[in-house]
Amino acid sequence: MRTGGRLAAAIEVLEDIDRRYRPAAEALRDWGLSHRFAGSKDRAAIGNIVYDALRRKRSAAWMLGEETPRALAFGALAIEAGFTAQTFDEALAGDTFAPPGLSAQETAALKTHRLEQAPDGVRADCPEWCEPILERACGADWVDEAAALAARPPLDLRVNTLKAARDKVVRALDKSGAGPCALAPVGLRIGAIEGQGRHPNVQAEPAFQKGWFEVQDEGSQIVAQLAGAAPGMQVLDFCAGAGGKSLAMSAAMENTGQICAFDADKQRLAPIFDRLKRAGCRNVQATAGEGALEALEGRMDLVLVDAPCTGSGTWRRRPDAKWRLSEKQLEQRQAEQAEILEKASRFVRPGGRLAYVTCSVFAEENADRVRAFLEASSGFTPVDHAALWQRNFPEKAGFARIDPALGIALSPLRTGTDGFYFAALTRD
Numbered sequence: 062m063r064t065g066g067r068l069a070a071a072i073e074v075l076e077d078i079d080r081r082y083r084p085a086a087e088a089l090r091d092w093g094l095s096h097r098f099a100g101s102k103d104r105a106a107i108g109n110i111v112y113d114a115l116r117r118k119r120s121a122a123w124m125l126g127e128e129t130p131r132a133l134a135f136g137a138l139a140i141e142a143g144f145t146a147q148t149f150d151e152a153l154a155g156d157t158f159a160p161p162g163l164s165a166q167e168t169a170a171l172k173t174h175r176l177e178q179a180p181d182g183v184r185a186d187c188p189e190w191c192e193p194i195l196e197r198a199c200g201a202d203w204v205d206e207a208a209a210l211a212a213r214p215p216l217d218l219r220v221n222t223l224k225a226a227r228d229k230v231v232r233a234l235d236k237s238g239a240g241p242c243a244l245a246p247v248g249l250r251i252g253a254i255e256g257q258g259r260h261p262n263v264q265a266e267p268a269f270q271k272g273w274f275e276v277q278d279e280g281s282q283i284v285a286q287l288a289g290a291a292p293g294m295q296v297l298d299f300c301a302g303a304g305g306k307s308l309a310m311s312a313a314m315e316n317t318g319q320i321c322a323f324d325a326d327k328q329r330l331a332p333i334f335d336r337l338k339r340a341g342c343r344n345v346q347a348t349a350g351e352g353a354l355e356a357l358e359g360r361m362d363l364v365l366v367d368a369p370c371t372g373s374g375t376w377r378r379r380p381d382a383k384w385r386l387s388e389k390q391l392e393q394r395q396a397e398q399a400e401i402l403e404k405a406s407r408f409v410r411p412g413g414r415l416a417y418v419t420c421s422v423f424a425e426e427n428a429d430r431v432r433a434f435l436e437a438s439s440g441f442t443p444v445d446h447a448a449l450w451q452r453n454f455p456e457k458a459g460f461a462r463i464d465p466a467l468g469i470a471l472s473p474l475r476t477g478t479d480g481f482y483f484a485a486l487t488r489d
């Protein structure tokens with residue numbers, strides 16, 4: 062397929078997402094099933110245009126002067142691949158599979174609109190209602206922070222030290238371009254996709270099947286490290302989901318002590334069993350039954366609350382979720398977070414630690430929740446987060462936004478990771 066055919070396919074997929082409120086991955090998969098002639102390079106290129114268009118929706122629309130799927134696809138190529146009105150005309154000429162060429166109006170828009178002159182909210186590429194929320198969370202940097210959340214993400218791996226050392230995994234993945242992460246000590250990074258390429262399918266590698274590494278964003282690895290799980294501890298992972306943090310803590314604990322991996326939703330928890338087996342974790346018991354927790358009250362050295370959240374920190378990876386998010390959902394998540402924090406805190410022993418994590422960049426889900434929890438429940442004291450960061454990442458002072466009393470915020474702009482928030486409180 063030439064550029065025109067790929068562009069037409071991307072427009073078709075964006076229309077499907079729009080019309081049927083479908084997740085992007087699902088719409089792309091269906092397109093692939095009904096167009097089996099398309100090769101893997103074409104699929105990758107179409108996927109890139111679709112994801113770029115969703116990440117950069119407002120700026121792509123601004124470049125073309127309208128917000129149709131067609132404008133978004135053309136705008137995405139203009140922004141991410143540097144296409145101009147002239148190179149579009151050249152690329153689409155004589156291609157029978159191409160969408161109609163640029164209209165006079167579109168050409169004029171492309172020739173005159175400069176992204177650097179666009180309004181803040183456009184350059185931030187976020188829903189309008191999120192603008193004040195992001196400004197509150199990130200201050201003067203908010204447009205750059207939000208724009209970094211609209212960039213292509215890298216693919217990060219965590220080496221499973223229960224089974225392999227980092228250099229062994231680097232050797233096993235030598236063709237993938239994986240190299241050490243900047244902060245996470247056992248993290249590996251494969252850079253963001255360039256051009257119309259794609260990330261290697263690392264999960265098909267024998268090293269993955271043998272449990273030598275997991276796919277995990279560096280930010281997720283950093284917050285798991287900050288939680289401070291150590292050998293011999295009794296740990297409760299209260300929102301364990303598919304087990305990303307449990308697996309990381311199990312390795313940090315060198316397969317000693319005990320982790321109870323709990324999730325209220327057994328479907329969400331289900332993948333953890335295969336993952337634990339593959340990773341060789343023997344100190345994790347997973348359960349979706351609250352009854353199993355009764356005996357743990359007041360006895361845990363560490364309780365990790367990786368709370369359900371809006372996921373605003375992961376917009377690079379799930380850009381369609383960015384536009385579907387509503388203020389009502391943000392309110393619902395806050396109520397859940399308050400309830401879960403209160404519930405989970407009961408399991409911490411005196412002198413033990415409650416660690417609160419979200420993959421959101423919104424203060425409403427982060428420092429606000431911790432402040433409200435501290436006001437409502439006496440008996441917990443925040444750790445000194447500046448000292449905690451310094452102990453863990455001594456050379457990386459400017460890499461996170463730190464409020465010593467209220468937590469640590471990671472972001473694509475500052476940390477080069479997904480957006481994460483971490484706070485730790487000690488039980489008196």
Ligand SMILES: C[S@@+](CC[C@H](N)C(=O)[O-])C[C@H]1O[C@@H](n2cnc3c(N)ncnc32)[C@H](O)[C@@H]1O
Pocket residue numbers: 299300301302303304305306307323324325326329330367368369370397401
């Ligand atoms: C951010 S995800 C967890 C991700 C996981 N820790 C990881 O690292 O892969 C949040 C999880 O909280 C769970 N959850 C939601 N409400 C809950 C509740 N009341 N009690 C326990 N878990 C809950 C959800 O099912 C979801 O799996």
